[in-house]
Amino acid sequence: MNDLQLPVGARSADRANALPIYLDNQASTPLDPRVLEAMLPYFTEHFGNPHSESHVYGRNAMAAIDAARADIARLIHADPREIVFTSGATEANNLAIKGAAHFARAHPPASGPARDHIVTLTTEHKCVLEGVAALEREGFPVTFLPVMESGLVDLAVLAAAITEKTLLVSVMAAHNEIGVIQPLAEIGALCRSRGVLFHTDAAQAAGKIPLDVEAMKIDLMSISGHKMYGPKGIGALYIRRGPRIASVMDGGEQERGRRAGTLNVPGIVGLGRAVQLAQADREAESGRLSRLRDRLIESIETNVPGACLQGARNRRLPGNVHFCIEGVEGESLLLALDMAGVYASAGSACTTGSVEPSHVLLAMGVEVALARGALRLTLGRTTTEEAVDYTAERLKEIVGELRSLA
Numbered sequence: 001m002n003d004l005q006l007p008v009g010a011r012s013a014d015r016a017n018a019l020p021i022y023l024d025n026q027a028s029t030p031l032d033p034r035v036l037e038a039m040l041p042y043f044t045e046h047f048g049n050p051h052s053e054s055h056v057y058g059r060n061a062m063a064a065i066d067a068a069r070a071d072i073a074r075l076i077h078a079d080p081r082e083i084v085f086t087s088g089a090t091e092a093n094n095l096a097i098k099g100a101a102h103f104a105r106a107h108p109p110a111s112g113p114a115r116d117h118i119v120t121l122t123t124e125h126k127c128v129l130e131g132v133a134a135l136e137r138e139g140f141p142v143t144f145l146p147v148m149e150s151g152l153v154d155l156a157v158l159a160a161a162i163t164e165k166t167l168l169v170s171v172m173a174a175h176n177e178i179g180v181i182q183p184l185a186e187i188g189a190l191c192r193s194r195g196v197l198f199h200t201d202a203a204q205a206a207g208k209i210p211l212d213v214e215a216m217k218i219d220l221m222s223i224s225g226h227k228m229y230g231p232k233g234i235g236a237l238y239i240r241r242g243p244r245i246a247s248v249m250d251g252g253e254q255e256r257g258r259r260a261g262t263l264n265v266p267g268i269v270g271l272g273r274a275v276q277l278a279q280a281d282r283e284a285e286s287g288r289l290s291r292l293r294d295r296l297i298e299s300i301e302t303n304v305p306g307a308c309l310q311g312a313r314n315r316r317l318p319g320n321v322h323f324c325i326e327g328v329e330g331e332s333l334l335l336a337l338d339m340a341g342v343y344a345s346a347g348s349a350c351t352t353g354s355v356e357p358s359h360v361l362l363a364m365g366v367e368v369a370l371a372r373g374a375l376r377l378t379l380g381r382t383t384t385e386e387a388v389d390y391t392a393e394r395l396k397e398i399v400g401e402l403r404s405l406a
Helices: 033-043 056-076 089-106 126-137 155-161 184-193 265-303 330-339 359-363 385-405
Strands: 083-086 117-121 142-145 166-170 197-201 220-224 235-239 307-309 320-325 374-378
Touching: 033 265, 056 083, 056 220, 056 265, 083 089, 089 126, 089 166, 089 197, 089 220, 089 235, 117 126, 126 142, 142 155, 155 184, 184 197, 265 307, 265 320, 265 385, 330 374, 330 385
Parallel strands: 117 142, 117 166, 166 197, 197 220
Antiparallel strands: 083 235, 220 235, 307 320, 320 374
16 A cells, blocks of 8 residues: 555554655645545446536536536635636636637727736746737737745736736736745735736645635636646636636537537536535645645755755745755756655646756746756645655755765
């Protein structure tokens, strides 16, 4: 039995030597068995197309979709009618940003300047950066804002970037690499006061930190199933009633005309169940992971000279630990950890294979040589105190060995 198969709360003796230790939960989480159990009937007996409303198979499928839509809405304090299902956060981000831009261009105001300016951060996920860059090539004016050394946005800089032509601001809720949590309520209030749409990529935040789209004045929010122990290939976009977006896919009137295509019923059911579980366990699990995170950070800072924590120390996801380590190459470090039974990453899985240091670290002002020693350790439901202590001890040994070889 490996560590991923051991139930949370198993005796320490069962876990002390359990390998592998999976610490890449911000890349993907294992599917919760309770989520799989909820999904299975929709591959077999409840196989109907939810848009076939003339018979019971279709109606049963649509009823399951409606229930999941309501679960997701409750998680973020939205109305179920404001939830649009997608294939994941990448599609949701593209739909939000490009959909808002294309609708605004197709429906210019009768008077006053056209709103077509888009603002985002240099540290955003590649799907946001490349989506915005694609709009820039279409002629939309774009501003890529720098961040502070902490990885957080400077609200004064953001306020200065917004003009009377600004249509949308897109800022990630919780960062996929360094784990920093942006001041969503403050950003939302600023955008709402200036009549600007606020989009946030909440793939890493949903189910982990409190989110309230009304209180935070969020207009568009993207989420993903496989970041919260749900299935891959399913996500959702929250679209506040009022803002209009253009569909980026043609072929049908599904999802109130905002996203064409037959809905992924098993995936949607799985996402709904994952959201239920995350909401029920969030407070307790957040506290547990925060304690383990701080234990790991303290141990690394104490025992690994030249380990530099990246991202705001006091505004980060409960399970995120991100260091740059002087004098080692991240690739060698990850390989050695892998051989020791600890599975981690250098950063976003979407940039795996790149020989360049993380664009996020460089945007934060980290020197190239130091950025090459990036290590992201992200904790999850299967992570234990024993696993954290083992990881810290092996990391200390591995860094010493790599430095001696260098």
